């Protein structure tokens with residue numbers, strides 16, 4: 254796998270640290286827990302979207318774009334990192350928000366991620382829940398074009414084969430780190446949403462033949478839909494990397510039992526997991542993604558799903574800025 258073949262702009266602080274979570278390991282009595290700190294990618298306070306944006310923004314620049322369009326929920330971490338990347342590269346940025354979380358309060362609508370989007374100078378457009386956001390992106394792109402600018406559309410979560418290269422790169426980085434540190438990884442676990450993180454990781458791990466299984470903890474869709482989405486993207490990414498057929502359907506595993514009532518809706522398990530990680534490791538996870546992912550990992554550990562002598566790496570995909578949008582549930 255030779256990633257230098259693909260255009261890339263440097264936006265992230267890499268490599269991100271791979272750190273032991275010694276107190277949590279002791280708390281559960283094994284397995285051994287590590288955290289891959291992709292919350293420390295730097296841009297806009299960090300998160301997993303920055304790795305994807307390195308490849309997406311490079312493509313946008315190559316196509317001569319001067320305006321970036323993307324979409325997400327109001328508290329989208331992806332939109333925050335995209336707004337920062339566009340600012341950094343001197344491009345205009347339109348964020349299309351789908352108001353997916355109903356009964357949102359003032360903090361949700363104005364603090365956390367969206368506060369930073371405004372500071373970065375992004376133009377924000379709001380849509381009702383259920384809007385076809387891809388159609389909406391197309392319409393805004395037409396308008397941008399008619400005004401003489403050149404738009405580039407980044408799909409929700411930055412999840413296509415170009416963005417997923419960022420997580421194929423993370424697979425390389427993580428395995429190299431683990432080799433250097435003599436850490437034998439038995440499982441990689443992380444929160445999965447728009448599928449680019451898991452799709453890219455699995456494609457990367459398969460292409461380098463690492464033999465490490467990945468477990469995605471779902472945050473919105475049911476298991477069959479989530480796994481299909483990840484598989485399709487992993488296949489496309491492996492193909493793009495020059496290894497068609499490199500990923501099998503059985504390589505894709507998502508557990509979607511920790512979503513609760515729906516995307517962005519807090520669960521007791523998420524609240525407990527966020528508090529436990531804060532109290533035991535000084536780490537901040539987020540209410541929408543990494544907190545639910547952590548809840549899933551903790552619960553599966555408690556149920557004996559992993560061997561006591563296994564080593565687990567939880568990829569911290571970021572998002573703690575979102576805590577400020579959920580003040581009421583943590584207060």
Ligand SMILES: *Cc1c(COP(=O)(O)O)cnc(C)c1O
Nearest residue numbers: 330446447448449450542570572
């Ligand atoms: C977007 C996001 C995820 C999920 O990554 P996908 O590539 O969309 O599956 C996980 N955690 C955080 C904090 C995110 O912002």
